[in-house]
Amino acid sequence: MPTPRDLVYRAYNSSLRRHLPTERLPRHIGVMLDGNRRWARRRGAQTADGHRAGADNIAPFLGWCEEARVEVVTLWLLSTDNLNRSAGELEPLLEIIEGVVQQLAATGRWRVRVVGALDLLPEATAARLTEAAALTDEVDAMVVNVAIGYGGRREIADAVRSLLRGAAASGATLEEVASTVTVEDIAEHLYTRGLPDPDLVIRTSGEQRLGGFLLWQSAHSEFYFCEAFWPDFRKVDFLRALRAYAERERRFGS
Numbered sequence: 001m002p003t004p005r006d007l008v009y010r011a012y013n014s015s016l017r018r019h020l021p022t023e024r025l026p027r028h029i030g031v032m033l034d035g036n037r038r039w040a041r042r043r044g045a046q047t048a049d050g051h052r053a054g055a056d057n058i059a060p061f062l063g064w065c066e067e068a069r070v071e072v073v074t075l076w077l078l079s080t081d082n083l084n085r086s087a088g089e090l091e092p093l094l095e096i097i098e099g100v101v102q103q104l105a106a107t108g109r110w111r112v113r114v115v116g117a118l119d120l121l122p123e124a125t126a127a128r129l130t131e132a133a134a135l136t137d138e139v140d141a142m143v144v145n146v147a148i149g150y151g152g153r154r155e156i157a158d159a160v161r162s163l164l165r166g167a168a169a170s171g172a173t174l175e176e177v178a179s180t181v182t183v184e185d186i187a188e189h190l191y192t193r194g195l196p197d198p199d200l201v202i203r204t205s206g207e208q209r210l211g212g213f214l215l216w217q218s219a220h221s222e223f224y225f226c227e228a229f230w231p232d233f234r235k236v237d238f239l240r241a242l243r244a245y246a247e248r249e250r251r252f253g254s
Helices: 004-018 036-042 047-056 058-067 087-106 123-134 152-169 174-180 183-187 235-247
Strands: 028-032 072-079 111-115 143-150 200-203 222-225
Touching: 004 235, 036 047, 047 058, 047 087, 058 072, 058 087, 058 235, 072 087, 087 111, 087 123, 087 143, 111 123, 123 143, 143 152, 152 174, 152 183, 200 235, 222 235
Parallel strands: 028 072, 028 200, 072 143, 111 143, 200 222
Antiparallel strands: none
């Protein structure tokens, strides 16, 4: 039976949702799912328990995004820096990530794309992630980018390398490339090529820094920092982020 607090929470959620201007909501949301380890520490739990709790919150979050008619979501699940953690933490974390990506793909509800430097991951992990995402290639629905082994600087470096390789294959000289390359040329080689840049980037856990997430793509993004650790991030927190975004006047760098 719902408690009075539950009823108040539901009413507040409904009120927030009703008053959101649908014409001013983001098409692409990037999320830095931060705070799993601290969530676990505060409960005296194992780090892996925090990562599992965070993984359990992903599908509900994507459901909220669907309700808001978001077209693209990019979730930062594992950074290149995270790959330097101890094997005792990294191995179970990779297993959790593999599991959540496989579960998301198995629903057939979203088009899942893996973005990041997969060559930095264990070969078996990269293969499982790629196979799971491939199952959704024909799904015509919200795109869910899962950023794994991802770093913004690495992405830009990979984009430039890809551009140079393509130019070399076409017979262009380095001097020719240097004199003609444009911002758009580099963007076409990013992990997120073909997708709109994020309108809104959310970071949980109270940290207020970008940390290398979507460095290129977020030049004109709006940012929302939430105190809640990712496992505790609720629908009301999401709706507040949308409300804050809708209330801002976007200047696109001006």
